[in-house]
Each structure stands twice: as structure tokens, then as C-alpha cells.
Amino acid sequence: MGKEKNENVIESSLKRKYKLQAKDVNVFYGDFQAIKEISMDIKANSVTAFIGPSGCGKSTFLRLFNRMNDYVDDFRMEGKIFIDNQNINKKKVNVEQLRKQVGMVFQKPNPFPKSIFENVAYGLKIQGIKDKTFLKERVESTLKQVALWDEVKDNLNKSALALSGGQQQRLCIARTLAVEPSVILMDEPTSALDPLSTAKIEELIHELKHKYTIVIVTHNMQQAGRISDYTAFFYLGEIIEFDKTNKIFTNPEKKQTENYITGRFG
Amino acid sequence: MNNIRKNRLKDQAxxxxxxxxxxxxxxxxxxxxxxxxxxxxxxxxxSFLMNLPSRSPEKAGIYTALMGSLWVLSLTTIFALPVGIAAAIYLEEYAKKNKLSSILEVNISNLAGVPSIIYGLLGLEVFVRIMEMGASVMAGSLTLGLLILPIVIVSTREAIKAVPKSIRDASYAMGASKWQTVYLQVLPASFGGILTGVILALSRAVGETAPLIVIGALAYVPFAPLSPMDQFSVLPIQIFNWITRPQPGFVENAAAAIIILLLITFIMNGIAVYFRNRWQKKLK
Known part of the structure; x- marks a missing residue:
């Protein structure tokens, strides 16, 4: 009895270090198994990159952490996902609340067809916050955080769709930051952007990691190498290797990882 | 060379x-x-617009029919709009895609093709007789409301479908509930399309004659309806009535009434186009 309790204590103190955890996760779309037995622990205030060829399940896996797969037809999941040691798939978990804590940035910039101000204030407004001065301050501070303030401060009422692609993506990040999440999921956030805009976003990710836990899916190997602390290599729904980025890129354990990273397949 | 010339010819033809x-x-x-x-x-x-119907063509006016049409139009809008849009939102955003929803879908599309006189018979039985509304504006409006409901649903669904999934994703990912996403993102983004569909459906309602004749709308009413329970006539019925008269003066009246009816439809379509353009500009 005493021993078991002791083990539990050790386990939970180990757990505490981790922001996000997946335990024995399987995902099915109808008969197709998209994720096979993945377990993974992600540390707080780190940047973790998911790499791997198209269709390997990395986006599906990313979307488990804010339950964005809930709306997909035929979606079925086994296993457990923890955020701050809370199982997020329990019935009593409020999905809306979860998504305020776990923000998401998508592959294609997808600002709302509304003004720049409305875009950033959206998350706060749907929480019922109406205080104008508070909203104004928060919009300004988050736009400054993503280094977009100077570019848009004079036309906050202009449609967000008038911005360039790179600006739109930074606006989407600002929109996410405005509700003060603790985790940010990014699904190939720079794949639709030019190199200059990409560089700006990468710089931003580097700054954000001090406050947030970031998980980023990327097709761009160099990008994973530049910005991430940890890298997971996915292949056909499995994690082949998950380690410090440095190790993955210089001295991978598995031949498959090495082949992918050196561009021999993918 | 020959082949190219042949293709070009076909193209021209x-x-x-x-x-x-x-x-x-x-x-x-x-x-x-x-x-x-x-x-x-x-x-x-x-005076043609403001006169009551009369036996002599020069004195006859369309006041009662015009008022009847406006009454029916407004009440039909009040019935069909909220119900149709809500049904479309349910089918598009809430309903799970399964057998039941696909049966519903096919049936609604089919209903849009049911001859309008059938709706008249339905209205006669349900609204006029069972619910004892008589041949009133209310009964006529409810009948026309049912008639255009499938059209409103189908066009609203098309408009909602045209809203990119990425906007919904973004809204959900921000922690918005389904209703917030529908109300704050999907409906504003599809507003122009919904409005166009609704106005086209109403333009159809304003020109309908058969179902209203079946429920017992009158060809001759000496007064304009003052409440939803009054008897009524509408412009198409008035036109039909005038055309069947032998005197040449009534043919003129019918033509004039047709112009007014066309004007109403054109104005409604114009409003639809105006809002659609404004909405498209706003999106950009």
C-alpha cells in the first residue's frame, strides 16, 4: 500500500514538469488508423516541432490538444491527453474553456472578415467582456507583442483582409494571444508565407516561448532546426523518434529519421 | 492544321x-x-392606385389588391424567414451527417418542386378549415409561407455552405461556442447570399395566384384588409379577374396592374442586388 502511494507521488511530481501529455493515443477515421499508440510528454515553455511527410498524422495529433477533431465525421480516439495533468477528454471538461487555454494558429492565415480591432478583440468579446478601455488596451498590447502595432495602429478599423499574408498571420497570432492562453498550437503557420514574413514569425515564436508552450507542425526541416527545442519525427501515424532538436538533427538514433532529415525521402 | 480549324469552327458555332x-x-x-x-x-x-374596385373600368383601382398583396407579403416574410433560416442553420451547422439528415435534405429539395396548388389545398384544409381562420390574410400568408419555406431553406443553406471552413475553424479555436460561431461569423458572412435567396423567394410569393384562389381569396373585396383576420384580394387575382372581363377598359387596367406588380418585384430584386454588392464590398 505504502509503496504504491509513494510511486504515485513520484509519478505526479514527474508529471508536473510536463505541460502536455499524450498517453497511448490511437486515432481512427472510420476504418483508417491515423495515429498509432503515441505517447508523448511536452515540457512547459518549450518549442516542440512535429516533422514528417504529408499524411503522417502530425496535424491530427496536434489537433487533439484543443479537441479540434471533435467536429470531424468518423473521428474516434482512444487513450488520454493531459494538459496540466487534467484529462481533457473527460465529459465535464468545457471545450470552449479548453480552447481559451490552448490557442491555435492555422496553415493559411484565416482572419475573420471583420476589422483588425474586431479580430483581436473577438476572443475577449465572446467571453462577454465589454469594457471598451480594457479591450483597447489588450488589442494594443497584443498587436505590439506580434510587432504589428506600428503597421496598423492608424487603421484598426480597416478590414483585416486588406493586410498582406504575413501581416494576416501575425494578426491571427495576436488574436490567439489576446485571450492569454498558456499553450499555442501552430499548424504549418508559415507554409503560405514568403521568406521575409516567415522570418518575422519565427522570430516571434522565439520570443513567445518564454511565456507559452508552443507546438508547431512544419514541413520545413530548416525551420524545425532553427526554432524548436524538441523535435518529433512522425511516420505513418507513429512517432519514430522524439528528442532534443539538436540530437535529432546531428545524431538521430534511427536510420529512418536520418533518411528523412537528409532528404533521402519525404 | 485541319483539326484546329474544325475546333475553331465548332467554337464559333x-x-x-x-x-x-x-x-x-x-x-x-x-x-x-x-x-x-x-x-x-x-x-x-x-387614383388608379388609391381607388377601390368598381364595375366601370375608368373608376376601378387596385387599392384593395395592392394592400392585400403588401399584407400577405409582410406576414409571409414574418412566418417564412425565421423558420426557414433556423431550419437551414440546423441542417448545415448542427445536424450530424447521417441517413436521417440526407432523407430530410432530399425531401426539402423535393418540396421546393411541389406545384403551388397543392400548397393551396393544404392551406385550405389546415388553416382555413381545421384552424378556422377562414379565407383571411393570415391563412393566405401561412400558405404562401409554407410554399416558399423550402426555397428559403435551400438558398440559405447554399449561402451558409459558401462560408469558408477556415472561418469556422478560427472561431471554434478561439473558444467560441457553436451558436457564437453561427451568430457572429457564419450569418454575417453569408448575409448577402441569404438575403438574395429570401427576396427571390418572396418575389415568387408575391406573384402566386393558384394557392390563394384555392383557399378562397376574393376577386372582389370592397375594402382593404385592416387586420390579419380580414378577407383579402391580391394583385395577381385582381389581374386575372380583370382579364376575364369582356370590356376593353379592363384589359388596360390589367396591364396597368401588371406594371405595378412587376415594379414591386423589380424593386425587391434591386434591394437584393444592392445588399449583395454592399456585402461583397465589405468582405474585401
Whole structure:
């Protein structure tokens, strides 16, 4: 009895270090198994990159952490996902609340067809916050955080769709930051952007990691190498290797990882 | 070389054929309009709009029918709009895609094709007789409301479908509930499309005659309806009634009434186009 309790204590103190955890996760779309037995622990205030060829399940896996797969037809999941040691798939978990804590940035910039101000204030407004001065301050501070303030401060009422692609993506990040999440999921956030805009976003990710836990899916190997602390290599729904980025890129354990990273397949 | 020339010839031939087809409809419409306008335009004046029906064509006016049409139009809008849009939102955003929803879907599309006189019989039985509304504005509006409901649902669904999934994703990912996403993102983004569909459906309602004759709308009413439970006539019925009269003066009246009816439809379509353009500009 005493021993078991002791083990539990050790386990939970180990757990505490981790922001996000997946335990024995399987995902099915109808008969197709998209994720096979993945377990993974992600540390707080780190940047973790998911790499791997198209269709390997990395986006599906990313979307488990804010339950964005809930709306997909035929979606079925086994296993457990923890955020701050809370199982997020329990019935009593409020999905809306979860998504305020776990923000998401998508592959294609997808600002709302509304003004720049409305875009950033959206998350706060749907929480019922109406205080104008508070909203104004928060919009300004988050736009400054993503280094977009100077570019848009004079036309906050202009449609967000008038911005360039790179600006739109930074606006989407600002929109996410405005509700003060603790985790940010990014699904190939720079794949639709030019190199200059990409560089700006990468710089931003580097700054954000001090406050947030970031998980980023990327097709761009160099990008994973530049910005991430940890890298997971996915292949056909499995994690082949998950380690410090440095190790993955210089001295991978598995031949498959090495082949992918050196561009021999993918 | 030969093949290229043949293809080019086919291309030209199809172009000419296409122009001919387009013109056919337009020319017929223009002939009809020209005819109606030469017959009726001199009859349109203030007293024609404000006079009650009469046995002598020069004294007769369309006031009661015009008022009847406006009453029916407004009540039909009040019934069909909220119900149709809500049903479309349910089918598009909430309903799980399964057998039941696909059966519903097919049936709604089919209902849009049911002849309007069938709706008249339904209205006669349910609204006029069972619910004892009599041949009132209310019964007529409810019948027309049912008639255009499938059209409103189908066009609203199309408009909602056209909203990119990425906007919904973004809204959900921000922690918005389903209703917030629908109300704050999907509906504003599809507003123009929904409005266009609704106005086209209402334009159809304003021109319907058969179902209203079946429920017992009158050809001659000496007064304009003052409440939803009053008896009524509408413009198409008035036109029909005038055309069946032998005196040539009534033919003129009918033509004039047709011009007014067309005007109402054109204005409604104009509003639809205006809002659609404004909405498209706003999106950009």
C-alpha cells in the first residue's frame, strides 16, 4: 500500500514538469488508423516541432490538444491527453474553456472578415467582456507583442483582409494571444508565407516561448532546426523518434529519421 | 492544321448558338413588356392606385389588391424567414451527417418542386378549415409561407455552405461556442447570399395566384384588409379577374396592374442586388 502511494507521488511530481501529455493515443477515421499508440510528454515553455511527410498524422495529433477533431465525421480516439495533468477528454471538461487555454494558429492565415480591432478583440468579446478601455488596451498590447502595432495602429478599423499574408498571420497570432492562453498550437503557420514574413514569425515564436508552450507542425526541416527545442519525427501515424532538436538533427538514433532529415525521402 | 480549324469552327458555332438562346428569352420578354406598357402605362396614376374596385373600368383601382398583396407579403416574410433560416442553420451547422439528415435534405429539395396548388389545398384544409381562420390574410400568408419555406431553406443553406471552413475553424479555436460561431461569423458572412435567396423567394410569393384562389381569396373585396383576420384580394387575382372581363377598359387596367406588380418585384430584386454588392464590398 505504502509503496504504491509513494510511486504515485513520484509519478505526479514527474508529471508536473510536463505541460502536455499524450498517453497511448490511437486515432481512427472510420476504418483508417491515423495515429498509432503515441505517447508523448511536452515540457512547459518549450518549442516542440512535429516533422514528417504529408499524411503522417502530425496535424491530427496536434489537433487533439484543443479537441479540434471533435467536429470531424468518423473521428474516434482512444487513450488520454493531459494538459496540466487534467484529462481533457473527460465529459465535464468545457471545450470552449479548453480552447481559451490552448490557442491555435492555422496553415493559411484565416482572419475573420471583420476589422483588425474586431479580430483581436473577438476572443475577449465572446467571453462577454465589454469594457471598451480594457479591450483597447489588450488589442494594443497584443498587436505590439506580434510587432504589428506600428503597421496598423492608424487603421484598426480597416478590414483585416486588406493586410498582406504575413501581416494576416501575425494578426491571427495576436488574436490567439489576446485571450492569454498558456499553450499555442501552430499548424504549418508559415507554409503560405514568403521568406521575409516567415522570418518575422519565427522570430516571434522565439520570443513567445518564454511565456507559452508552443507546438508547431512544419514541413520545413530548416525551420524545425532553427526554432524548436524538441523535435518529433512522425511516420505513418507513429512517432519514430522524439528528442532534443539538436540530437535529432546531428545524431538521430534511427536510420529512418536520418533518411528523412537528409532528404533521402519525404 | 485541319483539326484546329474544325475546333475553331465548332467554337464559333456554339458561340452563335449561345447568343441566339440568350436573345430568345430576352426578346420575348421585351415584346411582352412593350405590349404591357403600351396598354397600361397611361392608366397608371394616383387614383388608379388609391381607388377601390368598381364595375366601370375608368373608376376601378387596385387599392384593395395592392394592400392585400403588401399584407400577405409582410406576414409571409414574418412566418417564412425565421423558420426557414433556423431550419437551414440546423441542417448545415448542427445536424450530424447521417441517413436521417440526407432523407430530410432530399425531401426539402423535393418540396421546393411541389406545384403551388397543392400548397393551396393544404392551406385550405389546415388553416382555413381545421384552424378556422377562414379565407383571411393570415391563412393566405401561412400558405404562401409554407410554399416558399423550402426555397428559403435551400438558398440559405447554399449561402451558409459558401462560408469558408477556415472561418469556422478560427472561431471554434478561439473558444467560441457553436451558436457564437453561427451568430457572429457564419450569418454575417453569408448575409448577402441569404438575403438574395429570401427576396427571390418572396418575389415568387408575391406573384402566386393558384394557392390563394384555392383557399378562397376574393376577386372582389370592397375594402382593404385592416387586420390579419380580414378577407383579402391580391394583385395577381385582381389581374386575372380583370382579364376575364369582356370590356376593353379592363384589359388596360390589367396591364396597368401588371406594371405595378412587376415594379414591386423589380424593386425587391434591386434591394437584393444592392445588399449583395454592399456585402461583397465589405468582405474585401
Amino acid at each position: 456554339f458561340k452563335v448558338w449561345g447568343i441566339a438562346c440568350t436573345l430568345l428569352g430576352l426578346v420575348l420578354l421585351l415584346i411582352f413588356l412593350g405590349n404591357i406598357f403600351t396598354d397600361g402605362i397611361q392608366r397608371i396614376n394616383w
